[in-house]
Amino acid sequence: MTRIEHLTESGLLARITPGLAQGSDVELGPGDDAAVVRMASPRLVITTDTLTEGHDFLLRATRPEWIGRKAAVQNLADVAAMGARPQAVVVSVSAPRETSSELLEGISRGLDDRCAREGASVVGGDLGAADALSITVTAVGALPEGQAPIRRDGARPGQVLALGSPLIGRSAAGLALVLAGRGEELVGRISADGSPADGDSADEDSADGTSRATGPDMTPEGLVAWHDAPDPEIAPGWTVCPGRARAMLDVSDGLARDGGRIARASGVVLDLDRAVLAADAAALAPAADLLAERTDPWHWVLGGGEEHALLAAFEEGEVPPGFRRIGRVRVPAPGEESGVVLDGTVLSDLGFDHFG
Amino acid sequence: MTRIEHLTESGLLARITPGLAQGSDVELGPGDDAAVVRMASPRLVITTDTLTEGHDFLLRATRPEWIGRKAAVQNLADVAAMGARPQAVVVSVSAPRETSSELLEGISRGLDDRCAREGASVVGGDLGAADALSITVTAVGALPEGQAPIRRDGARPGQVLALGSPLIGRSAAGLALVLAGRGEELVGRISADGSPADGDSADEDSADGTSRATGPDMTPEGLVAWHDAPDPEIAPGWTVCPGRARAMLDVSDGLARDGGRIARASGVVLDLDRAVLAADAAALAPAADLLAERTDPWHWVLGGGEEHALLAAFEEGEVPPGFRRIGRVRVPAPGEESGVVLDGTVLSDLGFDHFG
Numbered sequence: 001m002t003r004i005e006h007l008t009e010s011g012l013l014a015r016i017t018p019g020l021a022q023g024s025d026v027e028l029g030p031g032d033d034a035a036v037v038r039m040a041s042p043r044l045v046i047t048t049d050t051l052t053e054g055h056d057f058l059l060r061a062t063r064p065e066w067i068g069r070k071a072a073v074q075n076l077a078d079v080a081a082m083g084a085r086p087q088a089v090v091v092s093v094s095a096p097r098e099t100s101s102e103l104l105e106g107i108s109r110g111l112d113d114r115c116a117r118e119g120a121s122v123v124g125g126d127l128g129a130a131d132a133l134s135i136t137v138t139a140v141g142a143l144p145e146g147q148a149p150i151r152r153d154g155a156r157p158g159q160v161l162a163l164g165s166p167l168i169g170r171s172a173a174g175l176a177l178v179l180a181g182r183g184e185e186l187v188g189r190i191s192a193d194g195s196p197a198d199g200d201s202a203d204e205d206s207a208d209g210t211s212r213a214t215g216p217d218m219t220p221e222g223l224v225a226w227h228d229a230p231d232p233e234i235a236p237g238w239t240v241c242p243g244r245a246r247a248m249l250d251v252s253d254g255l256a257r258d259g260g261r262i263a264r265a266s267g268v269v270l271d272l273d274r275a276v277l278a279a280d281a282a283a284l285a286p287a288a289d290l291l292a293e294r295t296d297p298w299h300w301v302l303g304g305g306e307e308h309a310l311l312a313a314f315e316e317g318e319v320p321p322g323f324r325r326i327g328r329v330r331v332p333a334p335g336e337e338s339g340v341v342l343d344g345t346v347l348s349d350l351g352f353d354h355f356g
Numbered sequence: 357m358t359r360i361e362h363l364t365e366s367g368l369l370a371r372i373t374p375g376l377a378q379g380s381d382v383e384l385g386p387g388d389d390a391a392v393v394r395m396a397s398p399r400l401v402i403t404t405d406t407l408t409e410g411h412d413f414l415l416r417a418t419r420p421e422w423i424g425r426k427a428a429v430q431n432l433a434d435v436a437a438m439g440a441r442p443q444a445v446v447v448s449v450s451a452p453r454e455t456s457s458e459l460l461e462g463i464s465r466g467l468d469d470r471c472a473r474e475g476a477s478v479v480g481g482d483l484g485a486a487d488a489l490s491i492t493v494t495a496v497g498a499l500p501e502g503q504a505p506i507r508r509d510g511a512r513p514g515q516v517l518a519l520g521s522p523l524i525g526r527s528a529a530g531l532a533l534v535l536a537g538r539g540e541e542l543v544g545r546i547s548a549d550g551s552p553a554d555g556d557s558a559d560e561d562s563a564d565g566t567s568r569a570t571g572p573d574m575t576p577e578g579l580v581a582w583h584d585a586p587d588p589e590i591a592p593g594w595t596v597c598p599g600r601a602r603a604m605l606d607v608s609d610g611l612a613r614d615g616g617r618i619a620r621a622s623g624v625v626l627d628l629d630r631a632v633l634a635a636d637a638a639a640l641a642p643a644a645d646l647l648a649e650r651t652d653p654w655h656w657v658l659g660g661g662e663e664h665a666l667l668a669a670f671e672e673g674e675v676p677p678g679f680r681r682i683g684r685v686r687v688p689a690p691g692e693e694s695g696v697v698l699d700g701t702v703l704s705d706l707g708f709d710h711f712g
Contacts, residue, residue, distance in 0.1 A: 037402065
């Protein structure tokens, strides 16, 4: 192990930057004051987000590569949710002086791998000292001329609410296992091949951790790995959603809370389909049974954040491949506020808030 | 005072985002998954940097607005140093739950003010919980078609080395005063008009804290304010440098260290002019006299970072307004390595390293 305090900043960067693959759209990669990237259009889509040790992840209950993947995906998904393909990211890492170089190299590798899968390059970064490890990623993409950004306010009564993931709530279930003190043990049991969601699956057919043969990995190990590095399909955001999705975001803070954002922005009610989501809750029930304090898996389905799956409203008959119907958009009843409803109950207060 | 733990994330954002002025190039500002900005060209210039409490600033020895200004300028200067005008920034703030909303609002105001002065908009951000306050800014600009980025490797023998600041070393002098325990007292003495570098100056003629009547503010208060919110002129980076500067960067880690980057990338020696820089050292001498442990102000001139002034190589006769000659570019002597030299002494090891 090499502690970074024994390396110069440039020595550390010399270990990291050669591993960052640069796409053909990168005019100037890491190493100067700023990077230069030829975007697909001048209409820039940009977003930023931070992961902090002790708040957003626990080092003992994850892997360096997974931290990098999670930091990537939460930003890539935001760009995708506007209907744009992510092209490049920059990353700022703050780390204690006693941090190992290997940890930072692992984070960088995970970040680069996850970006590369979408065709995005890690074009620059910054390293600084701090008391706690944190990783801030900024992702950029571009909207083609004439293509409107897919906002949150375009849901209209009669449309279908659809989710770009075969199962929601895995990240929250994994978090519950981590908070129950089982993270270190479960992560230790997963083979160290750098693939977070493989768990006990026999194959790796799909990028979102869903094996075509066996479906999502619902083992405790698989759920913790999904929490540590959620891996939803985000490419549909720019491949099939432009011109089709009327409102879209990625599920960062839970179905209820994020759905509520679409509902309020659009002035509608999102009526969730209990029969559909009951399958998600049932799939998560065995994990809930593992916890000393029994949790209702419906809380994970409706309130669980950090999934980063795409949630969108489509006109009836226009739901594209990769999305499944989970509800419908309707007019608020007289006196009813905009929000997310399940069986007549408003769910808007469920979900994750960073400070509340 | 309102602690942010008593606000929801959206409640906090509702206090901050309405104050962020959006330029006409912003198609979609804060509030969705990502922002959309129409760049001046598709050739994106992008950079990111973090400020962390206890490492990059001390809350008791600065002001919220200055933290925002510093976070802005260190990124805007990086974009400018490539020859591009900064158009937009995004910011990720991590803060302890007991942080006051007023502190975050002040940071946001300082960030927005400093960006607005260059015509850049704060188009988005993220707020998360952490044990220490940190601010990560990502700045973007665009290079016009056909305009090469101004890199570090274009310095050639015979060129002039020039600095886009009337005085270097103020930030290091201010830091020395802070580290000597005088920060709180000195900051408290400065009028609370939000203008960090005014100090005792009679007027505010120039954006870089240089009064036309009295020159740079060399009072102890002015030096601490400059350290807390360095305010170099960066617009020459995109107004007069394209097509003229052969190599350029901004001074983040000190003249010796940053000059060394140009020297090594270009395979040249940068020979500093003692007579010119002696004036900087002389101007800083009174501040050095205030410290119990006498410091040679030359260390601040040659090794002081966080100035963010532009440092560039120009052909003889092409040094533009706003820059002053501080040395010349020459061929390394037989057996001499590339680097920065003063009176025959190599200075490359001076300066700030985040981990070394």
